[in-house]
Amino acid sequence: MQTPRSAARAAKLPNPDDSTPSPDRTGSAMSALSVTMAAVAAAAGVSRATVSRVFHGTTPVAQSTRDAVYAAAEKLGYVPNVMARVLAARSSDILGLLLRGPTNPAYGLLFGELQENVSRLGMQMVAVAPSRAEGANFERQALNRLLGLRVGGMFVATGVIHAEMLEPFLDKVPVVIIGRPESHPRIYSVSYDExxxxxxxxxxxxxxxxxxxxxxxxxxxxxxxxxxxxxxxxxxxxxxxxxxxxxxxxxxxxxxxxxxxxxxxxxxxxxxxxxxxxxxxxxxxxxxxxxxxxxxxxxxxxxxxxxxxxxxxxxxxxxxxxPVEQAAQRAAEVMKTLLDGQTEIKHELLPGTFLPGRTLGPAPR
The missing domain is CATH 3.40.50.2300 (Response regulator)
Known part of the structure; x- marks a missing residue:
């Protein structure tokens, strides 16, 4: 039986599939953020559940149906209410990525490759990245921000956030460290063999x-x-x-x-x-x-x-x-298995390849 307090609390939670559009502050019928799945479903000629499957990737949907849903969403300006869905479910299938300086080509490539592999495995990801001048304090705040989004798992690709900083969260979300060598017995890592x-x-x-x-x-x-x-x-x-x-x-x-x-x-x-x-x-x-x-x-x-x-x-x-591409692929695969319940922790090391450039020559005599 639902208590008045729990009912009130549930009533305050946003419903991502609410079929009643809300007027925007200017009083117009619907703003971009208030367009609902029901409106998209009606425009596309499909059920609201089908729209949900298209945007949340829960089960396969025929390409023709996906095209119709995307066309309707684009016409109406529909934006999936991710946070409402997370709050309603009390959990998330969205992964978080804490990334060190994406202006660094190595981190920029890692971000692109990881996004591609996460999508390939049917998952979603949101990233937080500091500027090159921002240090440990910012990254701790970014870490808290990702956890506040109730991410279902977290990639950490930075040398600033140490394993000890992650310990309080290990019972809540699976963590995969990418790039840097790691030896913590409860954190899976896919690292370059430095x-x-x-x-x-x-x-x-x-x-x-x-x-x-x-x-x-x-x-x-x-x-x-x-x-x-x-x-x-x-x-x-x-x-x-x-x-x-x-x-x-x-x-x-x-x-x-x-x-x-x-x-x-x-x-x-x-x-x-x-x-x-x-x-x-x-x-x-x-x-x-x-x-x-x-x-x-x-x-x-x-x-x-x-x-x-x-x-x-x-x-x-x-x-x-x-080997950035290999690290990104393995990290995404590992996260998928951790989310599926695998508990064995390993620390994988991926060696690089020496490139003998012209800046290295014999010692002058």
């Missing part, structure tokens, strides 16, 4: 005879991925007997940090190569190289990491190409 990527780069630099190398080292709090790459590169260089000179880059969003220190190390005769934890950082260093009248690789060899930067083949960076 130890392998960094090792490939360091081995190539050492093989070219460099004995002094600058390694740009980002803060772990700003980017777990870049920090992991830098630490591994430095350790591998030292294993080859090469002097690694860490160049600190602690400021969030400042991708040319450490450039002047690299130039100074070269002028002092300490280094013949510089290794950057991302192609964007290597690219940001190029104007400093030019301003110092230095050439690459004749005077100073350079390496990056990611291999996604548009025109990377024209620039000719020596880098590692991370």
């Amino acid at each position: 130890d392998s990527n960094a090792t490939q780069l360091a081995d190539a630099v050492a093989a070219h005879g460099h004995q002094g190398v600058a390694v740009v080292t980002s803060s772990g709090g700003n980017s777990a991925t870049e920090h992991r790459r830098a630490i591994t590169m430095a350790a591998r260089l030292r294993a080859h007997g090469v002097r690694a000179h860490p160049v600190a880059a602690p400021t969030f969003g400042l991708i040319d940090e450490g450039a002047q220190e690299i130039i100074a190390l070269h002028r002092a005769g300490h280094i013949t190569a510089a290794m950057f934890p991302s192609d964007l950082r290597a690219l940001a260093f190029m104007p400093y190289l030019r301003a110092a009248s230095l050439r690459t690789p004749e005077d100073l060899s350079l390496t990056g990491c990611d291999g996604i930067l548009p025109g990377i083949d024209l620039i000719g960076f020596a880098t590692v190409r991370i």
